[in-house]
Amino acid sequence: MTRGLDRRARPRRRTGEARPGPAGLLLLVVATPADAIALLGAEPPGVPVGVVCLGRGGAGEREALGAALSAARDLGHRIAGEPYVADSGGDPEELLLDVFLDLGPTRVGTLDPDPMSTAVEGPELRFEVVEPPERGRAALAAVRAARAYQEQTGRPVYVDCRRAAVDPRAPLEAASRYPRQSRWLTRGADGRLSLHLLSAAGVLRWTETAPGGPHWEGPELLETPSELMPGLVVLQGADGYVRLIGLRRATDKGEEALEVVTAAQYQSGRPLGLWQSIDNPHTRVWHLARQVGFPAAALDAEGSLHVFVRNVGHSVSTRRQDRAGRWSAWQHLRGLRVADEMAAFPAWDGGVGLVARSRDDAQAVHWYYDRAAGAWAEDRTVPVRVAPGSLAAAPEAGGVRFRYAETGEPCFWRPGAPAPVGLGGTAGSGAAAGAAGAVLQGWPCTVLVQAGRGGTVEVGAHADGRPEDGTWWVPSGVRSLVAPAVALDAAGRVVVAVLDTEGRPRVTRRRPDPAGLEFEPWQAL
CATH class of the missing domain: 2.40.128 (Lipocalin)
Structure with missing residues (x-):
């Protein structure tokens, strides 16, 4: 069921050419065989799947993966050969790049490069990562190798990172470290539509050649910061500008962290403006700055940009950019502990609202700016129960869409309403x-x-x-x-x-x- 590969003994000539693999191949990259089982179980039947393990793991892991692959075949998955299991050390990115060139994946699935920490009891508040460190190293190697593969071959590849400690039966939308894009089609001021999708090598853009189509040009790989993690917010305001917001892995003095970055497209089909870093709420504490959540953002009626992130303590931090381009300091919104799932939206009063799912259950919380008090206020009397991975801003101002936790039915809710609408x-x-x-x-x-x-x-x-x-x-x-x-x-x-x-x-x-x-x-x- 498994085979060993000593990639150091079989170097590939890096010609930029890759063997054609099964169309739509998903390659699961994990630290050990047991880590692949949850990733495999989250995929619907019919998907062609391959597995790469950077280590052999403990006793029984390979047998458990073999049983999971057999069950997947019975459900209709197309398994692309036996799993690759590395027998020896060496540079994992080099090994993975060789495998990618062998198999030609369309997607790469892996775990969390920056696992969340948990609070540790003691005289001082501390946070520690309890995930095995090899999981994060394998995931980061997968992200970097996928980028190198796309840069060498020109073939788009898309990366999904799944949290390790989640229900194996949960769909990827509910377990992703970085939320899957839910808005990526926009219309510019000149009437042309654009698609913005984040690939392993950066943002890809397709643009209508004329308003109303039907012809398009692309894909065009936009100038993108290195180490942009696999998630992207695409936001558009009344001015027609398209704003891109993501998380980038940054290094300073040998320490690695995540920082929020943003850029704007002012005209359809034209180059992006410069990417700007706005740091994160834990910039000075590097081991915490690797664990922030993915940003949510919205524009208020004055055109100011509001960015929100889940901080290491599982509350919310926010920062605002005014129309002149000036950024406020990060502000900590104390309150209910939240999951990595937030939806920011323009409010009816011209401001911005935020709805987030609770860290511990399907409960939701609503934050809004109280103009009279001059401060953010929290409302926990939100009559919704959110299914993980389903929360998003609605196209109508002042509301959110989500799936009802118990039924999966899509719903709409506007703050102040006594109940959501199915x-x-x-x-x-x-x-x-x-x-x-x-x-x-x-x-x-x-x-x-x-x-x-x-x-x-x-x-x-x-x-x-x-x-x-x-x-x-x-x-x-x-x-x-x-x-x-x-x-x-x-x-x-x-x-x-x-x-x-x-x-x-x-x-x-x-x-x-x-x-x-x-x-x-x-x-x-």
Whole structure:
């Protein structure tokens, strides 16, 4: 079931060429065989999967992985040969790069490069990482080798990092260290649509050649900071500018940390502005600065950018950039301990709100800026129960979308409402995206997209501002590796985008003057 590979004895000529692997191959990279089992169990049937272990692990690990692979085959997974198990030492990034060139993956799945710490009881508050250190080293080697592979071959590869200490049955959306992109289709001031997807080597962009399409140019690899971790926030304000926000691994005096970075695209198809670091709340304490959560962000009515992160103590820290570009200091919002799942959104009063899922259960908490008090306030009386991996800002100002924890049904909630509104559709996973202002049969409507049962993308619609009137859904027949995206093009037509199971973006447009949600054939970009 396993085979040893001494990669130091078999160096590959680095020509930039890679052998073609199975289309859409997912390569799981772990420290030991036991670590691959949860990653394997989170994938839906039919996915071609390979496994690479950087160590042999303890007694029984290989046998347990063999049993898991056999069960996966029975469920319909296509297992790409036997697992690779390294027999010897050497540079893990070099070893992995050789394997990537051998197998040609589309996706790389691994664990958390920067595991969360837990509080340690004692006279002083301390935080310690309890994960075996080899897990983080293997994950970081996988992230870096994937970047090198894409830079050498030019083939996009996408990386997912999963927390180790999570339910093995949980879908990736619910267990990811870095949230999967839920907004990545935007319309610029000139009317052209753009796609922004984070690959191992940086941000890839596709842009319409003319407003309304149908032709696109790309992918274009944008100038991106080195060591950008596999997560990306794509944010757009009333000015049409697209802001990208992520986490970068930084090094200073031999110590490594994570810092929040941001850049802006001011015109469709034009180069990004310079990436700017805004540090993180624990910049001066390096072992803590490696463990912050992924940022959430929103723009207020004045155009100021608000960034929020989960800090090492599992509360929230925030920082604000005004329209002149000046940043405030990090501010600690004390209150309910939260998970790495937050949605920031423009509030009805012109400010910004934040909803976050509790660290310990499905409870949620709402933060808002109390203008009268001149301070952030916390509301724990939020009548929602959030399924992990499903929380996102709604396209309507002042609300969030999420899946109800007990049923998986997509819901909408606006702060102050006594209960959320169910949106129907089949139970699924991940965030539901939306675009308001589409005209359907003469009525202004909000169009939604979600991954339904089995991961198949569904498209739904309800009257603008009235989700309680009912939402109707239609299946699209395709699956997406990330949350599907939706926007309106320059002609007001609904455009849906997916990243298909072979790692290629596809788009479809609503047919002109259809009876309902009828779309043209999918177009591969």
